[in-house]
Amino acid sequence: MDNICVRVKDVTKQFGKHVVLKNINLDIMEGEIFGLLGPSGAGKTTLVKELSGLDIATSGENTVLGQKMPELKTINRIGYMAQSDALYKDLSANENLQFFSSLYGLKGKKQKERIQVVMELVDLTNHLNKLVSDYSGGMKRRLSLAIALLHEPELLILDEPTVGIDPVLRKRIWNAFYQLNKKGTTIIVTTHVMDEAEKCDRLGLMRDGSLIAVGTPDELKQSTNSSSIEEAFLVYGGEVNED
Amino acid sequence: MRIKALTKRILRQIVRDKRTLGMLIFAPIIVLTMLHLVFNGESYIPKVGLVDIPDSLSANMDFSDAEVTTYDNARDAEVDLATQKIDGYITIADGNPSIYLEGSDPTVNGETLRWIQSTFANLQESHQQKLDITYLHGSTDMGQFDFFGPVLLGFFVFFFVFIIAGVSFIRERTTGTLERLLSTPLRKWEIVTGYVLGFGIVTMIQSTIIAAYTIYVLDMMMEGSFFYLLVIILALSFTALTLGILISSFANNELQMIQFIPIIVVPQVFFSGLFNLETISDWLSWIGPVTPLYYAAExxxxxxxxGYGWNEIYMEIFVLLGFSILFMILNILALRKYRKI
Structure with a gap:
């Protein structure tokens, strides 16, 4: 549990003059569920995109699983689930899974086995051969998650995995996270839902491109004398409001 | 392995989309059939009036290709000309023939004049020996469709491949699947290659069907080998494919992709030999040699x-492949926007 899985060092990201990430420093340990919490526009997605190799920092360094990102071999060890469901709607769930698993080099019996396992995990086994265009929003979300899990990644990066999903389904998805976590998968989740934040081992609070606090949910509440993460966030957030 | 997966996925998507598949194959067939009917239709029969032509002259005339009316005076002919009952009339004043034309349709003018000229020429040259004409290429049977056909065939393959490849790549971008692909270890050149292979297979089938239809059903002139024809079309469709994908990087949605048609696709038709290139004004004539269709049409x-073979066409094929490789490299560079490595 003490090994560092992700190290973000002095990372700044600029799009033109617009600064999206301001000097971020963060360590995420192996085997933890780490939540990035903050309002939309805080820079969460930009940060996780850098960690998954899709983007690079303007300055500073991202190290993931001991490798400076972006690096193709490391990308192979990361599971990434984007904010939008990136699925081929004209293909069936099975065809989507086959396609993505081939990209990770899974084939034949192994491929079939993995598809079975991940679909069971997200509870979609009965809908394997349905066209994705016939899936509901929640089912698509779960299928996206299943695809991210196909190659048994050591690090799972999930960008708003439960946005627009009802509480029952959200609970089910979180159960899947816990199961994976128990097996040693490190999970990074971005969210702007406060009650979801409570479920993480540790949290990073983000606002306007800055990481304003890091700690376990309890630590964050205690050090601000708040009864909820929401209150704690407001206390931390207030300090940086002037810029 | 990864390229194969991508190729397989693209083929699956195309096969599933019956309408697009139909458009790829039947739209060119329908348009080529229509053009065939337009260009190879009956030739126009001019309606000509003869005013005061001596019987000695008109007796020797060949009236088979025209509708001839005789008039006693020019005024009647004038009236019929104005009401378009005749296309033109001939009168002989002071021993010199004069021709009057209705004049509003260039095609009609041309046909009328041609008939009059050939009729009068026959009168004068009837005793002389007939000219012996030998064709290096083509024949008397060669119609306009045979001349335009090869260009049009190339154009339709180019047009449809360009649109469909471009739009499907846009879809890949707007639905987020491109980003998803790049979050896997898939390399950028593998994406471009997978696309080229997937659509390459489809266009191979598409162009075989279309070419076979135009040659064997519409009876377009075909002197050379069908195999070389396919090689050219395949090289052209690679160019269309890579250009379509490249252009799609500059469009944010399908509509914007369509907007590139009048800019990128249509001008190529004008410079590909459908119209005589030597009469194009000098400040535009450089465009032809930078368009892929120019080489394919040639x-x-x-x-x-x-009826030429490999020795005469290999330069054009290499130019087309060169275009494709250039576009592929630019594509890979354009993808850097989405992932740096």
């Missing part, structure tokens, strides 16, 4: 009309 005509 090579297609070499094979279909002139």
């Amino acid at each position: 090579a297609l005509r070499d094979v279909m009309v002139r």
Whole structure:
């Protein structure tokens, strides 16, 4: 549990003059569920995109699983689930899974086995051969998650995995996270839902491109004398409001 | 392995989309059939009036290709000309023939004049020996469709591949699947190659069907080998494919992709030999040699009309492949926007 899985060092990201990430420093340990919490526009997605190799920092360094990102071999060890469901709607769930698993080099019996396992995990086994265009929003979300899990990644990066999903389904998805976590998968989740934040081992609070606090949910509440993460966030957030 | 997966996925998507598949194959067939009917229709029969032509002269005239009316005076002919009952009339004043034309339709003017000239020429040259004409390429049977056909065939393949490849790549971008692909270890050149292979297979089938239809059903002139024709078309469709994908990087949605048609696709038709290139004004004539269709049309005509083989067409094929490779490299560079490595 003490090994560092992700190290973000002095990372700044600029799009033109617009600064999206301001000097971020963060360590995420192996085997933890780490939540990035903050309002939309805080820079969460930009940060996780850098960690998954899709983007690079303007300055500073991202190290993931001991490798400076972006690096193709490391990308192979990361599971990434984007904010939008990136699925081929004209293909069936099975065809989507086959396609993505081939990209990770899974084939034949192994491929079939993995598809079975991940679909069971997200509870979609009965809908394997349905066209994705016939899936509901929640089912698509779960299928996206299943695809991210196909190659048994050591690090799972999930960008708003439960946005627009009802509480029952959200609970089910979180159960899947816990199961994976128990097996040693490190999970990074971005969210702007406060009650979801409570479920993480540790949290990073983000606002306007800055990481304003890091700690376990309890630590964050205690050090601000708040009864909820929401209150704690407001206390931390207030300090940086002037810029 | 990864390229194969991508190729397989693209083929699956195309096969599932029956309408697009139908458009790829039947739209060119329908349009080529219509053009065939338009260009190879009956030739126009001019309606000509003869005013005061001596019987000695008109007796020797060949009236078979025109509708001839005789008038006693020019005024009656004038009236019929104004009401378009005749296309033109001839009168002989002071021993010199004069021709009056209705004049509002260039095609009609041309046909009328041609008939009059050939009729009068026959009168004068009837005793002389007939000219012996030998064709290096083509024949008297060669119609306009045979001349335009190779260009049009190339154009339709180019047009449909360009649109469909471009739009499907846009979809890949707007639905987020491109980003998803790049979050896997898939390399950028593998994406471009997978696309080229997937659509390459489809266009191979598409162009075989279309070419076979135009040659064997519409009876377009075909002097050379069908194999070379396919090689040219395949090289052209690679160019269309890579250009379509490249252009799609500059469009944010399908509509914007369509907007590139009048800019990128249509001008190529004008400079590909559909119209005589030597009469194009100098400040525009440089456009032809930078458009892929120019080379494809030339090579297609070499094979279909002139019956040439590899030695005459390989330069054009290499230019087309060169275009494709250039576009592929630019594509890979354009993808850097989405992932740096």
